[in-house]
Amino acid sequence: MPGREARFSAVYRVSGDTREARARARDICLEQTVELPSDVVPAGFVRDQVVGRIESLRKQAGGYRAVISYAIGTAAGELTQLLNVLFGNTSIKPGVRLERLHLPPSVLRGFQGPRFGRAGLRRSLGVPRRPLLCAALKPMGLAAEGLADRAYRFALGGIDLVKDDHGLSDQPYARFEERVRLCARAVAKANRRTGFRCAYAPNVTAPHGDLLERARFARRAGAGALLVCPGLTGLDGMRAVADDPSAALPVLSHPAFQGTYVLHPDSGISHYALFGQIARLAGADASIYPNYGGRFSFSREECRRIAEGCRAPMGRLRPILPCPGGGMALSRVPELLRFYGNEVILLVGGGLLTHGPDVVENCRVFRRMVGG
C-alpha cells in the first residue's frame, strides 16, 4: 500500500466534558473509517493512515471543537463516499455535529461544483449587480395552463427567476412535460415584451432513472435554470444534474426532506456546511433555505452562516448565491437587503400573491425595492 496519503479534514462540535469529548472524537476516528475496536485495527498502513486522526480538540461554547482528518483515499473521489466518511455512521450518534469541511485541492479537483456559480448565474440572467428576484409557481393542483399564466405574470413584472414550487413533479393535475413546455413558453413570451431575461426553473426532482432525462428535457424546452431537492434525489443526484453536459443550466438547491439535519445543535450538520459547503460540492448555483422570521425556525445567525458557506473560499469551486425564502412579505425586503447585501436571491412566494390584487404590479413593486 502507498506510504503517506494527503488528508482532508472536518470540524465537529462534540458534547460533553473533556473526557467525554475526547472519547467521542476518538470514536469518530474509528467509526467513520475502519469501524473496528481500536485493539483489532491492523497495524501499519490501516492504523497509521486510514483511521481518522484527531488534529485538535479544544473547548468552545457548549462543548468541544474537534478537527479530525482522513486519508483522501477513504473518500474514493466520490461525493457519496466523501459524505459517508464525513458523517455516515456518526449521523446516528447524538452529541456530534458536523460543522465544517476542509477539503484540500487534491479532493476538490474531483468535483466540478457549481457549473455557473453566482457570476455565471448573473450573466445568464443579465443582472450584474443588484439582488436577484425569485418567485415560486404554485399551487400544486392547478393545471399547466394556470401555472403558465402565473409564470407569465411573474416574468412580466420583472422577476428574474420563476421557479416551480418544489412540490410540482409529474402530477396528473399538470404533467411535467406539458407544464415545463407551457411555462417556458410563457416566460419567453413575457421576456419578448419586457426585454428582460427571466429564467424559468422547473423542478426536475424525480425518480432515479428519470432525473437526468427531466433535466435535459427542461433545457430543450427552454427552461433557464433547474430546481433540485437533494434530500429526495440524494446529494449526488443533484451533482449528476449539475455535471451533465446535456442539462447545463444553473441549479437551485431546495431543502425539502433535508431540514432534520440542521434542527438540533447537538447533532446533524451545521447550516454552514449543509446549505453552503455541501450544496456547492453537490453542484448548486444557488441554495434555497427558509429565512429567519418567516414561517420556519432558522435564526438570523444561522442564515448568516449559510450565506457565508455560499461564498467562503473552497479551492476552485465557485461561490454561489444564498436564496432565502419561506413566508416572506414584500414589506421585509429593505431589512433583507441590509442583512444580505447585494449577493442574494430574494425568494417571495405567497407574498407576491397577497401584497396587492395585481400580481404583475406586485412584482414591479418588488423589483423597484431592489433598485431594478
Next chain:
Amino acid sequence: MPGREARFSAVYRVSGDTREARARARDICLEQTVELPSDVVPAGFVRDQVVGRIESLRKQAGGYRAVISYAIGTAAGELTQLLNVLFGNTSIKPGVRLERLHLPPSVLRGFQGPRFGRAGLRRSLGVPRRPLLCAALKPMGLAAEGLADRAYRFALGGIDLVKDDHGLSDQPYARFEERVRLCARAVAKANRRTGFRCAYAPNVTAPHGDLLERARFARRAGAGALLVCPGLTGLDGMRAVADDPSAALPVLSHPAFQGTYVLHPDSGISHYALFGQIARLAGADASIYPNYGGRFSFSREECRRIAEGCRAPMGRLRPILPCPGGGMALSRVPELLRFYGNEVILLVGGGLLTHGPDVVENCRVFRRMVGG
C-alpha cells in the same frame, strides 16, 4: 379537474398544547401541498382535494397525534414525491415527527417494494426458519485479497450473509470490481466446502450514474445480495436497485447518513417509519440498524418498533427482516434471540474478530448459538 380522489394518510406527532397542535396540524396540510396561506388557496378542487386534511387530532403522551390525509395524485406515483408530500418542507420544522404511513392499495400498487422479502431471502440462503447470521467485511484500507480472505473464513464458519462494511466503495486500497470478484469467489469456494449457501453482499452505494452498474456487476460477479446506503444514494436510488431486473438480488439497507432523522423525538421520522415502512417502500429486503445496548443510542423500544415496521401489513409489499448490529458481542446472542425471535438477521462485526483467536471457530460458535 377530476372529482373526488382517493387519499393516503400519515400520522404525525405534533408538540404543544391543543391550540398549538391544531395550528401545527393545519400548517402541515398547507405546507406539504399548496404551500400558500389559507386565504389565497384557489377555491374548488385545490382547496377541497389537494390541500392536506386533518382526519383526526388527539392527545397522546408528549403532545398530539395528528392523522393527515392527502390526495393520491399529489404523490404522482413517485417515491421521491411521495416522501416530499409526507415530509418535505415539514422536515425543516421542529415540533413535528412523521410517525407512520397509511398507504392504500392504489398507492402501494405503484411500488414493487422488496423483491425477495424475508421469505425470498431465506429461500435464497437455504435457511427456512432459524435467525440468519451476518458478518461485516472490514476494515477499509485492507487490500482486496485480505478482505476476500476474511470473507472466506466467515463463510467457512457458517455465516449466512457476508456484507461489505458500508465504508467500502471504490477506494484505491481495494477497487470495487476487484474486491467484488475476489470476495464472491472466496465465498463460493467456502460454500463448496461447507455445502452452505452463504451470500456475499457487496456495498454498491455509488455516485448516481454508477449505482445500477455496480449492482449489475455484483450480480454478474457472483454476489448473492447487495448493500445500499439510501441516505447517500437517495431512498429512490435504493428503490431503483431493487427494481432493476439486471440486479435482482436481495437488498440490505444500511442507515449511514440517515441517523439524524430519528435522533430527536420531537422532529424527524420515527424508527418504525424510516427503518421499517419507508425502507420497504424503497425495496429493502432487510433493514440494518444499530441495536440497543451497542455503541449507538437506540432504545429497546425503538428497536422493537423497527422490527414491527419490517413486518406490519403494507398491502402487497412483502415483510422484510430487521438486521440489528453495531458493536455486538457474541455473548449477547441469547438475549437477542429472546428479544427478536427467529425473524431476524443478527449482524456481528468486530465481535467475530474479538471473541477468540480463530475467526472460523468464532463463526461456528455464533452459528451454534442460533441452533444452526
